[in-house]
Amino acid sequence: MSEPILRLEGVETRIGPYHILHGVSFDVPAGELTLLLGRNGAGKTTTLRTIMGLWRASAGRVLFDGRDITALPTPDIARAGLAYVPESMAVFSDLTVRENMVLAARSGPLDSARLDWIFGLFPALRRFWQSRAGVLSGGQKQMLAIARGLAEPRRLLLVDEPTKGLAPAMVRNMVEAFRQVKAAGETILLVEQNFHAASALGDDVAVMDNGTVVHSGPMRALAADAALQQSLLGLSLDQHQ
Numbered sequence: 001m002s003e004p005i006l007r008l009e010g011v012e013t014r015i016g017p018y019h020i021l022h023g024v025s026f027d028v029p030a031g032e033l034t035l036l037l038g039r040n041g042a043g044k045t046t047t048l049r050t051i052m053g054l055w056r057a058s059a060g061r062v063l064f065d066g067r068d069i070t071a072l073p074t075p076d077i078a079r080a081g082l083a084y085v086p087e088s089m090a091v092f093s094d095l096t097v098r099e100n101m102v103l104a105a106r107s108g109p110l111d112s113a114r115l116d117w118i119f120g121l122f123p124a125l126r127r128f129w130q131s132r133a134g135v136l137s138g139g140q141k142q143m144l145a146i147a148r149g150l151a152e153p154r155r156l157l158l159v160d161e162p163t164k165g166l167a168p169a170m171v172r173n174m175v176e177a178f179r180q181v182k183a184a185g186e187t188i189l190l191v192e193q194n195f196h197a198a199s200a201l202g203d204d205v206a207v208m209d210n211g212t213v214v215h216s217g218p219m220r221a222l223a224a225d226a227a228l229q230q231s232l233l234g235l236s237l238d239q240h241q
């Protein structure tokens with residue numbers, strides 16, 4: 001396994017009076033796709049938001065490439081090379097697809113070779129390039145949100161439930177797109193509820209429950225162990241066939 005680019009050590013997060021994360025620890029190895037799994041309310045989104053500094057850890061550390069980023073303001077965390085695609089399709093509906101992409105490339109103009117690569121992942125974006133993002137379907141908006149995260153090279157992409165609410169054909173497209181993003185050597189931390197999609201993609205997995213990580217290891221070991229899936233995720237066999 002390669003060196004971790006991201007390491008969480010005993011991260012605690014409180015939201016107002018609620019103690020949500022209770023000592024979250026796991027690694028994200030460079031160049032791999034790591035899955036963050038867990039039942040609803042386990043704390044996955046809170047973990048991504050804490051990494052980005054959108055919630056503040058009250059204890060523990062977030063290390064990015066060995067550097068402590070726990071207390072950095074969110075713009076500095078983004079500048080360090082992290083991109084975050086939240087669950088709620090982060091696109092500007094009144095702007096065109098092109099404008100959405102231009103705004104996402106923070107360090108300068110869009111690179112045309114990179115854009116061609118993104119069009120290869122999500123062909124609909126080329127078709128709707130000059131259209132308002134508001135006219136896209138839910139799945140296409142989700143693709144635009146992910147494309148915005150890919151608009152320029154980042155060191156780590158955090159993506160929250162990209163297949164949520166998508167029709168099965170769209171889920172297959174999304175899985176294929178992530179396969180290609182992974183093959184291009186990008187490092188990804190992915191929250192995914194669809195276990196079938198998750199098992200097709202992940203190298204490593206961290207499973208959360210009740211605000212802490214209850215299991216971590218290779219995805220293929222979890223994918224091969226139905227009893228472990230049942231105990232960690234409450235999955236029955238027919239749910240992921």
Ligand SMILES: Nc1ncnc2c1ncn2[C@@H]1O[C@H](COP(=O)(O)OP(=O)(O)OP(=O)(O)O)[C@@H](O)[C@H]1O
Pocket residue numbers: 015018020038039040041042043044045046047
């Ligand atoms: N703004 C908030 N105020 C209070 N509690 C919150 C807030 N956001 C999240 N929580 C609580 O924190 C816990 C973890 O939520 P989180 O969204 O991180 O879970 P999750 O694993 O991402 O779940 P899901 O799959 O449902 O998105 C839940 O009990 C949730 O109700």
